[in-house]
Amino acid sequence: MKALLLDAWRGARSRSASTFAAVSGLMVAMAACSIVALLAVALAEPDPTIADPERIVLLDMKGNPPGQPSPWFTGSPLSFGTMLKERRVPLDLISRTSANGLDIDIEGRKQSALLLIADSDVVPLLSLTSLRGDLQSTLTRRDAIAITLDLMRKLWGDISPEQAIGRRIDARGGVYTVTAVIPDPDPRTPLGRANPMVGNAWAMVGFDSPANPMSEQELAAIFAINGRVFARLRPESSVDQVAGWMREAFKANPLYAQLPADWKAGREAAYFRGITLAQLPFEGAGNEQRWRLLGTVAAASALLLLMAAFNCMNLQTATLLQRQRETALRRSLGADGPQLVRLWSLEVLISLLLAATGALLIAWWATPAVATWVGLPPEQSVADPLPLRVVLGLAIGVLVLLALTIALPASMALRQPPAPALQGRTASEGPWGRRVRQALLTVQLSGVVLLLSLAGVLTQQQRYLLSLDRGFDTHNRLWLGVMVDPEAIPSMSAFTAALDRHPAIKSWAFSNARPAGDTEGPNELHVSRSQHRQVLRVTTVSPGFFSTYGMTLLAGTPTLGTGEAHVAIDEKAARLLGFSNPQSAIGELIRGGGGFLQEGSDVRRVVAVVKSVKLESARDPALPQAFLLSDKPQWDVTVHGNDLTTLRQTLDDLWKAHGPRLLYDIQSVDDQLASVYEQEQQLTTMLTAVALLSVGVAMLGAYALIADTVRRRRTELVLRRLHGADDVAIIRQLGLEFVPPLLVAAVIGLPLATWLGGRYLAGFVDRVDMGVGLVMPLAIAGAATLFVTTLATLRHVRQALAIQPIEALQP
Amino acid sequence: MIELTQVTKRYRTGQVETTALDRIDLQIEAGEYVAITGPSGCGKSTLLGLLGLLDVPTSGSYRLQGEEVAARSSRELAAIRRGRISFVFQSFNLVDEMTVHDNVQLALRYGELSGKAQRQRVAEVLERLGLSHRADHHPSQLSGGQQQRVAIARAIASRPALLLADEPTGNLDSAHGQEVMRLLRELNDEGTTLVMVTHSAEHAALASRGVRLLDGRVLVDTYADQL
Numbered sequence A: 001m002k003a004l005l006l007d008a009w010r011g012a013r014s015r016s017a018s019t020f021a022a023v024s025g026l027m028v029a030m031a032a033c034s035i036v037a038l039l040a041v042a043l044a045e046p047d048p049t050i051a052d053p054e055r056i057v058l059l060d061m062k063g064n065p066p067g068q069p070s071p072w073f074t075g076s077p078l079s080f081g082t083m084l085k086e087r088r089v090p091l092d093l094i095s096r097t098s099a100n101g102l103d104i105d106i107e108g109r110k111q112s113a114l115l116l117i118a119d120s121d122v123v124p125l126l127s128l129t130s131l132r133g134d135l136q137s138t139l140t141r142r143d144a145i146a147i148t149l150d151l152m153r154k155l156w157g158d159i160s161p162e163q164a165i166g167r168r169i170d171a172r173g174g175v176y177t178v179t180a181v182i183p184d185p186d187p188r189t190p191l192g193r194a195n196p197m198v199g200n201a202w203a204m205v206g207f208d209s210p211a212n213p214m215s216e217q218e219l220a221a222i223f224a225i226n227g228r229v230f231a232r233l234r235p236e237s238s239v240d241q242v243a244g245w246m247r248e249a250f251k252a253n254p255l256y257a258q259l260p261a262d263w264k265a266g267r268e269a270a271y272f273r274g275i276t277l278a279q280l281p282f283e284g285a286g287n288e289q290r291w292r293l294l295g296t297v298a299a300a301s302a303l304l305l306l307m308a309a310f311n312c313m314n315l316q317t318a319t320l321l322q323r324q325r326e327t328a329l330r331r332s333l334g335a336d337g338p339q340l341v342r343l344w345s346l347e348v349l350i351s352l353l354l355a356a357t358g359a360l361l362i363a364w365w366a367t368p369a370v371a372t373w374v375g376l377p378p379e380q381s382v383a384d385p386l387p388l389r390v391v392l393g394l395a396i397g398v399l400v401l402l403a404l405t406i407a408l409p410a411s412m413a414l415r416q417p418p419a420p421a422l423q424g425r426t427a428s429e430g431p432w433g434r435r436v437r438q439a440l441l442t443v444q445l446s447g448v449v450l451l452l453s454l455a456g457v458l459t460q461q462q463r464y465l466l467s468l469d470r471g472f473d474t475h476n477r478l479w480l481g482v483m484v485d486p487e488a489i490p491s492m493s494a495f496t497a498a499l500d501r502h503p504a505i506k507s508w509a510f511s512n513a514r515p516a517g518d519t520e521g522p523n524e525l526h527v528s529r530s531q532h533r534q535v536l537r538v539t540t541v542s543p544g545f546f547s548t549y550g551m552t553l554l555a556g557t558p559t560l561g562t563g564e565a566h567v568a569i570d571e572k573a574a575r576l577l578g579f580s581n582p583q584s585a586i587g588e589l590i591r592g593g594g595g596f597l598q599e600g601s602d603v604r605r606v607v608a609v610v611k612s613v614k615l616e617s618a619r620d621p622a623l624p625q626a627f628l629l630s631d632k633p634q635w636d637v638t639v640h641g642n643d644l645t646t647l648r649q650t651l652d653d654l655w656k657a658h659g660p661r662l663l664y665d666i667q668s669v670d671d672q673l674a675s676v677y678e679q680e681q682q683l684t685t686m687l688t689a690v691a692l693l694s695v696g697v698a699m700l701g702a703y704a705l706i707a708d709t710v711r712r713r714r715t716e717l718v719l720r721r722l723h724g725a726d727d728v729a730i731i732r733q734l735g736l737e738f739v740p741p742l743l744v745a746a747v748i749g750l751p752l753a754t755w756l757g758g759r760y761l762a763g764f765v766d767r768v769d770m771g772v773g774l775v776m777p778l779a780i781a782g783a784a785t786l787f788v789t790t791l792a793t794l795r796h797v798r799q800a801l802a803i804q805p806i807e808a809l810q811p
Numbered sequence B: 001m002i003e004l005t006q007v008t009k010r011y012r013t014g015q016v017e018t019t020a021l022d023r024i025d026l027q028i029e030a031g032e033y034v035a036i037t038g039p040s041g042c043g044k045s046t047l048l049g050l051l052g053l054l055d056v057p058t059s060g061s062y063r064l065q066g067e068e069v070a071a072r073s074s075r076e077l078a079a080i081r082r083g084r085i086s087f088v089f090q091s092f093n094l095v096d097e098m099t100v101h102d103n104v105q106l107a108l109r110y111g112e113l114s115g116k117a118q119r120q121r122v123a124e125v126l127e128r129l130g131l132s133h134r135a136d137h138h139p140s141q142l143s144g145g146q147q148q149r150v151a152i153a154r155a156i157a158s159r160p161a162l163l164l165a166d167e168p169t170g171n172l173d174s175a176h177g178q179e180v181m182r183l184l185r186e187l188n189d190e191g192t193t194l195v196m197v198t199h200s201a202e203h204a205a206l207a208s209r210g211v212r213l214l215d216g217r218v219l220v221d222t223y224a225d226q227l
């Protein structure tokens, strides 16, 4: 064994340059795959503090009113918890949870926290622990509250949990006594997720607590997703039964009869299911999009790995052919097929293991940064220690690659009888080996064309998304948002007066949504005098909103009404409400204030019409907009100035000096816009990175092919020179090797890229022009592939041109 | 036809300078059959390379058919060489990946002949060398003697005025060697000027003139009829 190892090591070392090139390509590809795998493992992981997540179910519902089916919510009406308990289904510890906000008054300021309202059974169910005090009994007491370590510190600074017990908290509904201090939640907890401004500042109370703002009616509702219900499956029951139990409870509820008849006639008004906590990381709109992103990058990385594996295969074929004499000698000395295969496998294995080790190191080093960048919480460890699953996966990958790399060349080498090689005749591999090499390069070049094209398409679309004219301006605007109960926003008059006075601020406005960032908002049915019925998206804004966001006023002026509600609508809304032109809408009354389906009774006077604006993301069509005018303070303040740096400083200073003491955050409106397309940006960046790596890998492939060509065809080139071939003729000869791979790569890669790129673009309502967004990236990708192939072959082409005919005389 | 005056060829590898040819004077008339002999390393192949315009002398003059060619660029040399000078080598220098036919045609690829004319010419020479039935074989499927005959076919396909052979029988057994020598004799009889390097005194004796080199210098230059 030792002799075999030494033999193999010597073999691998003697071809160090080419081995190194192939191994580094493979290492990079393996690293990319490992990083994706590590991210996948981290994303798939349920909250590790919860015991037995496969047996704990979450009730899930999906609304299905006619014409507007919703996605799965990974949540349900809380009433299902009560109903399933009453119906005695085989579930234990059924517990409802609901998240809310809580503003705590402390020392003249407000501390915002996430308020988790939960049944006490959730404590044993989700293995919740406390650092001090008893959480379960806290949830049964009306005057008690549990707080996290983080909230404790934000309230009282550096005290111990021991000292926090018994302290009082003044918030909605009264004064509460801290009876438990719990650890900060795991980022993967199924209980909820707080706004980054709140972070881990959580509080917990039971449903009977006066801090719970939900009414009896809300708790009993059967068609409002207002929380999550968890339960443990009894040993004899399975998760698939949950849907049936929920459906039966839903239909047996008296409220079901009150649902509109057309929701129920011959159809289901809603769908139900149970999902286990182990399954939860894969469910929900956000998770699904994340997995789609990861899936795309995984596919690209797998392609990269395949391309890199081809380089190894290529190298191995060339090497074994070069070593015909050595092989023949070993065979004449009595080595049999299996022994030779073992030697070659070991040589390859050394390279593969080197690559795998390097890949793991890269992954271990780079994954935490990548994980943070894709939005995983930094405190979640993704690569330290490396999960066994990933290491095992890589090991299996190495074995598969080994088989793939060695099978073809070894069978070719073993088929050669040893005698001719020993007589000094080295058989060429024939046209066959060359075809294989060309085919491998073809796949590599196809990969490059495909990945480069897609990266180009995504980049173009991304640029388009960020520069898209949505009817308002985002540059040189800052947003200041506060964390507070929207029902209880304190006065901000001192602050707004300071804004009015300050010369750096050109204009400012309140709004209850961020036009660049909030792509979804409340919709209300509106009815005009001409009985046109139209759902409008409604945003409440102050009159300065339109000038602050640079919107174009087409008619009227946004003014506040006295004794009547004033509204500004956009051109699209005006048209859909039956007004022939913007001017004719001015002064008209429209009725709204109901819901999405029900008519309301609030009468609103249209005082202004603005050019159509799009607040929705580019994935969705633009909704007609209504802006309710109000001078009441709102969550969101936007300011417009000339220079972002001074503007940020000014805003911060003014808020600190004149604003109420609330948690707040300042962001540029451009950043808000970018955050809407963050996932797309991440996909674009990752795909571009993989595409660039694939260029490197394919260049190695092209390099190998030309090196092999020049070596193999040296005699021929010498003879061509001897018979008068000029440089052009030599270059043409070498170029001919690359024409088929390049052509076939274009034929495979470009249509595939067109199809995939088209599919990606089809996911958007607003998409970049086909010429700029699809044709141009494809053309550039094709040209770039040609260019890098040329670049990779340059050295050997020059070598071939330097071949002198006199070589023919040298034996 | 050939006139070498004071031709010197030096090679420099690193610090070492080798004088492969040292002030050689040599004239060869059209139609001659010259055998070059000498111990290994005396400069035979170097001389052949110079004669065949594969290399240029370090100093001295080389007039080929009255034209000075000593200081030409490799491109010009290739143009002069094309169709006029051919080679036969000890190691055959056949291209494994190409058929016998294509190997021979290679010599015509960069000349003036049309594709059809090329194929016709190849057929002619293969016929002449008795290789017609091997046209579609690959060199590795032939015996050494057959391979050398293919090389000769390639060398004469362009109907060169000057044929240079570097130990054409070096890798062949005596029977096959004899056959090759007979072929060369025939070609010379038809008017091709022949310069052949050989180690075999027996084969050298078949030439009409013998040039013996030693350490890059001409030691003896004798004509067969003087013997």
Ligand SMILES: Nc1ncnc2c1ncn2[C@@H]1O[C@H](COP(=O)(O)OP(=O)(O)OP(=O)(O)O)[C@@H](O)[C@H]1O
Pocket: B011, B012, B013, B018, B019, B020, B039, B040, B041, B042, B043, B044, B045, B046, B047
């Ligand atoms: N390209 C080169 N670079 C350096 N030295 C060379 C080169 N070619 C030949 N020589 C040297 O020039 C001398 C003559 O070499 P040449 O090949 O002409 O000998 P030869 O007579 O053909 O020998 P042989 O009978 O072994 O073929 C030798 O000393 C050789 O080492």
Ligand SMILES: [Mg+2]
Pocket: B044, B045, B046, B166
């Ligand atoms: Mg020699």
